[in-house]
Amino acid sequence: MRPPASGRTAEAALLIGADxxxxxxxSLLDRHAPTPQCAGLYSVSGVADGIETEPGIFNLTFARNGTFIHLAAPGGKIWWSAQVSSPVQPEPTLTDGEWLRRLAGLYRHERVPSAILDATVELHRPTLMHRLDPVPVRHSxxxxxxxxxxxxxxxxxxxxxxxxxxxxLARSLAAEPSAAAALAAYEAVRSSRVAKMAKAASVNRDAKTPGRSHGGCATW
Ligand SMILES: Cc1cc2nc3c(=O)[nH]c(=O)nc-3n(C[C@H](O)[C@H](O)[C@H](O)COP(=O)(O)OP(=O)(O)OC[C@H]3O[C@@H](n4cnc5c(N)ncnc54)[C@H](O)[C@@H]3O)c2cc1C
Incomplete structure (x- = not known):
């Protein structure tokens, strides 16, 4: 097979795409396979210090501009993650301080997220969230x-x-007489469970965006 970017070739009896x-x-398996689309959400996370929160509780705030998750971390700190609903991509050039000010504005109506953002001591850069249409060809x-x-x-x-x-997949490869039989068995076992979980995750994700899921993202 030929990895598209490098141009190098390799021989193998079995290729597992865990990429x-x-x-x-x-896209090697099916050149018409779907490609990721922006989900209309980006995530920014961080660590706050000096705020009390009950250990063992996963807190989720549905705010006007997205959701805000926080939970107690070791050492009295708080881990938080803001999932911001936005049809435009996060601006890569913003500094950490500018990001915190932007989030403070977006979550200004929510008391607990505002306090946590104000007490933030560490910020992790934004991650754009994606969705993928169903992949019709998942193995050969x-x-x-x-x-x-x-x-x-x-x-x-x-x-x-x-x-x-x-x-x-490992169990199927050990149990079946050939790679082809193992991959067919793997797909048969996993198909309905993963499809069910993927559907639940889509509903969960789209509940955080206004209107329908976005098909693409504009840049700022
Ligand atoms: C913001 C965010 C928050 C999330 N939070 C959670 C959560 O709380 N709990 C949860 O269960 N899931 C969460 N997820 C989902 C979770 O991250 C993914 O479902 C999971 O990482 C998928 O695992 P994977 O191994 O398929 O892919 P990945 O984790 O993406 O791993 C693929 C790997 O392949 C490598 N790769 C890609 N192409 C090549 C190549 N050509 N050659 C060599 N290596 C390559 C990549 O560098 C990467 O290391 C979250 C996702 C996002 C975006």
Whole structure:
């Protein structure tokens, strides 16, 4: 096979594409495979200090401009994540201070998120969130897509779906007489569960955006 970017070639009996939502393996398998689209959300996260919150509780605020998650972290700190609803991409040039001021404006109507943003001591740069239309071709006799490359489940369950996929694929490869039979068995076992989780994740994601999910993003 030929990885599109490098131009190098390699021989293998089996190729497992565990290369995430921007999978190059997906387009090797099917050149008409869907490509990721902006979900109309971006995520910024950070660590705050000096704010009391109850340990063991996952807090989710539905705010006017998105959602805000926070929970108690070790050492008396708070881990937080703002998922901002926006049809435009985050501006890459903003400094951490400018980001904090922007978020403070977006969450100014919410008391707890405002206090946490004000007490932030560490900021993680924004991540643009994507969605992917259903992938019709997820395996052949010698190539399989795993986890986000095949069916991105999104925040909340994506990592556990990736682990489950890997375990089922490993078991299928050990149990079946050929790679082709193993990949067919893997798809048969995983299909309905991952489709159900992906649907739940889409509903969850789209509940954080106004109106329908966006098909693309404009830049600032
Ligand atoms: C903002 C955000 C928050 C999230 N929060 C959660 C959460 O709280 N809980 C949860 O369960 N899930 C969460 N998710 C979803 C979770 O991150 C994904 O479902 C999960 O990472 C998918 O795993 P994966 O192994 O398929 O892909 P990835 O984690 O994307 O891993 C793919 C890997 O392949 C590598 N790669 C890609 N192309 C190539 C190549 N050509 N050659 C070599 N390597 C390559 C990449 O560098 C990457 O390391 C979140 C996602 C986002 C964006």
């Amino acid at each position: 995430g939502i921007r999978s190059a393996t997906r 006799d010698r190539i399989a897509l795993l986890a986000g490359a095949a069916r991105p489940v999104g925040a909340g369950q994506g990592a556990s779906m990736a682990l489950e996929d890997a375990l089922v």
